Amino acid sequence: MTNPANASQPVRVRFAPSPTGFLHVGGARTALFNWLYAKKTGGTFILRIEDTDEARSTDASTDQILESMKWLGLDWDEGPFFQSQRWDIYEEHLKKLHEGGWIYPAFETAEELEAMRKAAMDAKENPIYNRAALKLSPEEVQAKIAAGESYVWRFKCPAGKITVPETLMTGGSAGNVVDSEELGDFVVTRATTGGGFGKPLYNLVCAVDDALMGITNVIRGVEHLSNAPRQMLLMQAWGYDVPSFTHLPLIMKNGKKMSKRDGDADKLFPVSVSARRDLGYLPEATVNFIALLGWSMDRENDLLTREDLIANFSLDGLSKANANFDEDKYLYINGWYIRNMPQAEIAERVKPFLEKEGLVAPERGNAWLANIIELERERCKLLSEFPEALRYFFIAPATYEEKGVKKLFEKDGVTELLDRTAAILAETHPFDAEHLEGALRAVAEEKGVGFGKVAQPIRLAVTGRMASPGLFEVLIALGKDECLARIRTAISHIQSSEGVPVA
RNA sequence: GGUCCCAUCGUCUAGCCUGGUCUAGGACGCCGCCCUCUCACGGCGGAAACAGGGGUUCGAAUCCCCUUGGGACUACCA
Numbered sequence: 056m057t058n059p060a061n062a063s064q065p066v067r068v069r070f071a072p073s074p075t076g077f078l079h080v081g082g083a084r085t086a087l088f089n090w091l092y093a094k095k096t097g098g099t100f101i102l103r104i105e106d107t108d109e110a111r112s113t114d115a116s117t118d119q120i121l122e123s124m125k126w127l128g129l130d131w132d133e134g135p136f137f138q139s140q141r142w143d144i145y146e147e148h149l150k151k152l153h154e155g156g157w158i159y160p161a162f163e164t165a166e167e168l169e170a171m172r173k174a175a176m177d178a179k180e181n182p183i184y185n186r187a188a189l190k191l192s193p194e195e196v197q198a199k200i201a202a203g204e205s206y207v208w209r210f211k212c213p214a215g216k217i218t219v220p221e222t223l224m225t226g227g228s229a230g231n232v233v234d235s236e237e238l239g240d241f242v243v244t245r246a247t248t249g250g251g252f253g254k255p256l257y258n259l260v261c262a263v264d265d266a267l268m269g270i271t272n273v274i275r276g277v278e279h280l281s282n283a284p285r286q287m288l289l290m291q292a293w294g295y296d297v298p299s300f301t302h303l304p305l306i307m308k309n310g311k312k313m314s315k316r317d318g319d320a321d322k323l324f325p326v327s328v329s330a331r332r333d334l335g336y337l338p339e340a341t342v343n344f345i346a347l348l349g350w351s352m353d354r355e356n357d358l359l360t361r362e363d364l365i366a367n368f369s370l371d372g373l374s375k376a377n378a379n380f381d382e383d384k385y386l387y388i389n390g391w392y393i394r395n396m397p398q399a400e401i402a403e404r405v406k407p408f409l410e411k412e413g414l415v416a417p418e419r420g421n422a423w424l425a426n427i428i429e430l431e432r433e434r435c436k437l438l439s440e441f442p443e444a445l446r447y448f449f450i451a452p453a454t455y456e457e458k459g460v461k462k463l464f465e466k467d468g469v470t471e472l473l474d475r476t477a478a479i480l481a482e483t484h485p486f487d488a489e490h491l492e493g494a495l496r497a498v499a500e501e502k503g504v505g506f507g508k509v510a511q512p513i514r515l516a517v518t519g520r521m522a523s524p525g526l527f528e529v530l531i532a533l534g535k536d537e538c539l540a541r542i543r544t545a546i547s548h549i550q551s552s553e554g555v556p557v558a
Numbered sequence: 559g560g561u562c563c564c565a566u567c568g569u570c571u572a573g574c575c576u577g578g579u580c581u582a583g584g585a586c587g588c589c590g591c592c593c594u595c596u597c598a599c600g601g602c603g604g605a606a607a608c609a610g611g612g613g614u615u616c617g618a619a620u621c622c623c624c625u626u627g628g629g630a631c632u633a634c635c636a
């Protein structure tokens with residue numbers, strides 16, 4: 056086996072997305088693992104944009120990928136490099152391949168190839184190219200080119216078994232052993248005419264760049280496993296060192312590979328990083344969660360900081376089995392970060408989500424805002440849940456939870472209770488937790504009921520809900536006047552002939 | 559169809575390479591209890607897995623083979 060280039064050199068890894076859509080969580084994990092490996096080893100993380108498919112690549116996509124990487128905190132040391140700006144380099148390499156007799160033109164049309172493939176499959180054979188073009192004499196080739204026939208360049212795979220320096224998907228061997236004849240003479244350029252080379256294709260540009268950029272470890276999704284031997288053959292044809300390869304297991308969703316083709320159709324569970332961000336997932340939670348897809352730090356801990364990840368990441372700790380994208384766990388981890396973030400920090404992050412829903416109260420001030428966010432944070436697992444959770448602090452309830460209305464407002468004596476409580480509240484000075492508790496306990500005692508019997512109707516009257524943070528905190532945040540107004544509104548609803556409006 | 563990869567609780571996984579310490583550990587989810595003005599948070603406890611079959615061995619989740627299951631690739635995309 057070829058000596059991997061990473062024997063003792065400093066680590067150089069890369070993330071090489073194609074800008075044909077957004078960065079999805081699978082790509083993010085690939086980027087993260089590369090980034091982590093670089094950080095852990097003190098190596099270099101390179102970003103390369105694989106935009107050789109001019110028909111499908113867009114600048115908007117590149118922008119979105121870069122933005123998502125930044126949001127995740129995956130900063131790169133070199134790049135971004137764009138393959139579309141490196142045509143000359145690939146042309147040079149094509150020339151070398153040609154001079155070395157490694158490539159040859161093949162004239163079959165796509166339709167012919169498709170028919171051959173189908174025939175091979177029907178005959179239960181491996182559908183690889185039959186090398187018909189290789190049997191053409193130089194004169195025949197010249198004649199076809201002169202006649203303006205379209206052709207592609209194919210790489211002539213040498214016979215024999217080759218061992219790709221793969222670290223993970225080895226099938227129990229020292230590397231990934233493949234019979235190069237089963238690879239087929241793969242295509243390295245797009246179709247062209249007139250004797251030139253045509254635009255280079257993925258396997259070629261990837262091999263050139265990985266070699267030229269001095270990549271020591273190619274870490275990418277397992278869907279590229281079968282490309283590794285081809286890229287290795289190419290690198291060897293040029294006389295370059297071959298990096299070591301680590302092919303990551305797939306991230307599955309609903310039993311199949313999670314792909315950007317799945318899109319963000321599912322509004323609750325989109326696959327793009329940017330849509331997750333808009334839903335209120337945190338970058339630290341996202342990084343933590345995707346790191347756990349195919350890797351684990353130890354047998355105990357799942358809540359990992361970026362520092363934990365860097366300090367403990369290792370290619371040896373990688374799992375080979377495909378990982379299922381567990382939404383529940385993602386949500387749990389996100390909630391954990393929301394709960395454990397510094398107070399000022401969480402307030403800053405929630406603010407834009409509130410503003411987007413028009414929930415602003417400049418007259419209350421920033422301290423008040425931070426306070427109410429603090430009150431609800433343990434009930435929210437996504438930043439986008441805050442607007443609904445905090446709505447009653449900004450707007451008096453127009454409706455009341457139906458279950459609560461039945462259970463609390465339709466009970467005998469509730470108006471008296473509410474009325475009495477309002478009266479006591481009105482006399483409570485100062486309006487703080489200590490005095491509030493004294494006041495409400497006094498009402499409970501006076502009525503001969505448990506404390507909850509007093510607290511619950513008040514909560515429903517003031518928030519419209521059955522559940523909320525501690526009642527005193529809510530009342531204080533709202534202020535005495537607002538509380539009294541809401542209680543009176545509730546009473547009038549209960550007494551009105553139309554009944555209480557329910558949600 | 560061909561080639562290749564993979565296989566521990568429902569899910570993410572530890573353990574597997576270097577067989578015995580595994581009556582298989584943790585986490586999410588689920589259930590129960592506690593805390594409690596509700597919800598949530600938190601605490602405690604519970605149910606829950608080595609895909610099946612053959613070997614090798616004194617001994618296998620760990621090594622080998624087969625079966626089954628899942629997946630990827632099979633483009634003049636990346």
